[in-house]
Amino acid sequence: MSPAPSDLAGLTVGIWGFGREGVSMARTAAAAGAARVEAVDDMGRRPFEEPGDIPRLEVFRGSEHLARLSACDVVFVSPGVPWRQPVFEELRRSGIRISSAADWFVSRHGAATVGVTGTKGKSTTASFLSHLLRQISVDAVVAGNIGTPLSDLSPGEGTVVVAEISSQQAALLTNSPAVAVITNLFEDHLDWHGDRDAYHLAKANVFRRGGRSLVTTPQVVATLERLGVPPVDLEVRLVDPARIEHTASTSVMAYEHNVVNGALAAVAAAEVLGRAVTPEEFESAVRTYPGLPHRLQTVRTTGRVQWIDDTLATTGESVTAALRAMDPDRHVAVIVGGMDRQLNYEQLDEYLCRGERRVSLIQSPTNGAAIGAEFARRHPSRTHLVDGLEAAVRVAAGLPDVDVVLLSPGAASYDLYVNYEAKAAAYCGFIDALG
Structure with a gap:
């Protein structure tokens, strides 16, 4: 290229x-x-x-x-x-x-950029990292795939740009950001890349084009080594999920999946600062971090029912993480389904079938029937196949003793909506129309 x-x-x-x-x-x-x-x-x-x-x-x-x-x-x-x-x-x-816009920006401002990518968790990691840096009085801005296009930015001296970079954006990078973060590597965007290995190799461009350091997990390094692209010419800072101490905080960063995201952000911040983040600095950031819109965001409460928007969950692994974040004593109606990208949902199906959470499954278009197929076979009375999001909301509202309705599609929204924000807005509208 x-x-x-x-x-x-x-x-x-x-x-x-x-x-x-x-x-x-x-x-x-x-x-x-x-x-x-x-x-x-x-x-x-x-x-x-x-x-x-x-x-x-x-x-x-x-x-x-x-x-x-x-x-x-x-x-x-x-x-x-x-x-x-x-x-x-x-x-x-x-x-x-x-x-691309990302390539244009990183080619000019890569030395002041932290690039965050991965199959899941990149939005929260990028957003929390920016928040953490600002808490420590670093002028930081988050942009890229998370919202503001990178080409909209003209960072001044001393500004750190935390760029969320999708696999599609990473594929066209001719230069890498100084600091790269890869949260994890699962299966996604096969419709775009063709196969899993091509998808993972595209992600690797976040560090392969001249990056200074890589912050990631041992599992990601093992995947990169298997693909023949080990990170050998830069500093590698490893975060082992098995060694992270869980916080007792009630913040969204205390969710199981966000504990790793927070640890990755802290190590990336240390790369920017040239020193470790202190426990006090980290805990202050955790306490004050509001979380992301459309990621486990409570958008309505009707009677006893909590309605949660998790439309940023576009893979089976993300839906599993969302369900694990729910109180195990609550009855959760999870709405799945969206654009069919030929993803593998076996891991989510296995989780549902283990019964770790009391779940009713609502399968909506376009690919909802493929999500939780084995669970649906074993538990037909707890599975509801519907013809649209409006019907999904009505079915969820009518379930007996439901505590939480979780819109966590496990798929992108572009089949029926302009984007995930439009799908989330429709979700809220259908809830409001319940009367």
């Missing part, structure tokens, strides 16, 4: 995908002096915003316009474009410079 261009002045810049990140990158390219900016939204959707302030920009909607990208000097590809998409493959073979 060619390096991201250092100067766009006078170039014809292509933008593939015109959502939030595409709009940001178009604005960045125009400000850098691009002669033309041609944005192609092959899905034909309206962008998140209608920019009227980007000079020399023309937007083309529909896949028939993708051929225009081959005439550009450089093409910035949005994360949603699959690696094996034929036009994308052709562009890579053509020698046209290919980049």
Whole structure:
């Protein structure tokens, strides 16, 4: 892959995908002096915003316009474009410079960046790390896959950028952030990468392109060694989940899965600070951390029922972690289902069948029937197959003695919703409509 261009002045810049990140990158390219900016939204959707302030920009909607990208000097590809998409493959073979908003940013500001990736936990780890650094009076900002596009940022001297980096963003990195964090490596995004090994190799770019240090777990290092990409040319800081002491705090960081996320964040913060985080600094950050929207967030309470939005849970492992975070004495109705990406849900199914939590399973479109299939076979009276999220909410509300309704899809939302935020908003709307 060619390096991201250092100067766009006078170039014809292509933008593939015109959502939030595409709009940001178009604005960045125009400000850098691009002669033309041609944005192609092959899905034909309206962008998140209608920019009227980007000079020399023309937007083309529909896949028939993708051929225009081959005439550009450089093409910035949005994360949603699959690696094996034929036009994308052709562009890579053509020698046209290919980049992304994340690559553009890290190529320029990598020395001041902590890149956080992994199959699950990266949003919480990145968010908590930024919070922890600010608690210690470090000027820190969190961005990237977590919300604000990296190309929107112009960090000043002394600012530390904590960048959540998805596998799609990592795949196009030509430079790595100074400090990299890999929370874990499971199975995800097979529709994008093709297979698990390709997905994991894409994640490895977060440290393989010139990173200074890697913060991760022994399990991740074992996976990297199996793939032939051991982290040998940088400092490796290991966090062993089996050795972490659990806190008695009632913070969201006391959840089983977040204990590891917090430990990774503390070690990453030490890499930034050049010293260890003190116990007092860490505990203060834990006490004051509010948690993430859409990650085990209580959004409504109706009578005795607590309604939880966990739409950021897009894998089976994430759903398992969410269920483990629930009080074992409570009856949990978990709503699963979303975009079918051919993930393996055996681990979640095994957890459900062990009966560690009292669970009613509500399977919603598009792939809900594939999530907890064995549990459904063994416990048909505790399984409900519905035709939509509204029906799922109604069924959950009607269950006897239910204490918690947990929307934890185990899948992405793009099959029926613009994004997970739209799905969460619909969830709240359906709860409110119960009357």
